[in-house]
Amino acid sequence: MQTYSPTKYHLIDIHKEIDLFDRKIAYCQQFEKFDAESARVSALSKLQKKRSSLVKIAITFSSQGIEYDPKFLPRSLAVDSTGQIIDAPQVSVKPVAEGIAV
16 A cells, blocks of 8 residues: 655645536536436435545645645635635535526
8 A cells, every 4th residue: 555645736636626526516416317306316415425525635634734725726615714624615506497598
């Protein structure tokens, strides 16, 4: 098993992955077609579970003092008053109804 000490570049990669999962979740909520609503809920829970594990890693790296640039954080993460990364509250988006022009 290879061990490494995390660097700011590992944290940048994790931030990019979190941003990717945010976009996947938004797409799944709004546009992806499912046969049943239970299938949508299942797919969303899998995506959110993977995203939450990445957020935990990013918070751990941040608490260890690994530097990062706040302007490059994913939109779903925020910085608290102590300078630590926190998970911003998620806004739930309802699926767009088919056939309705917005």
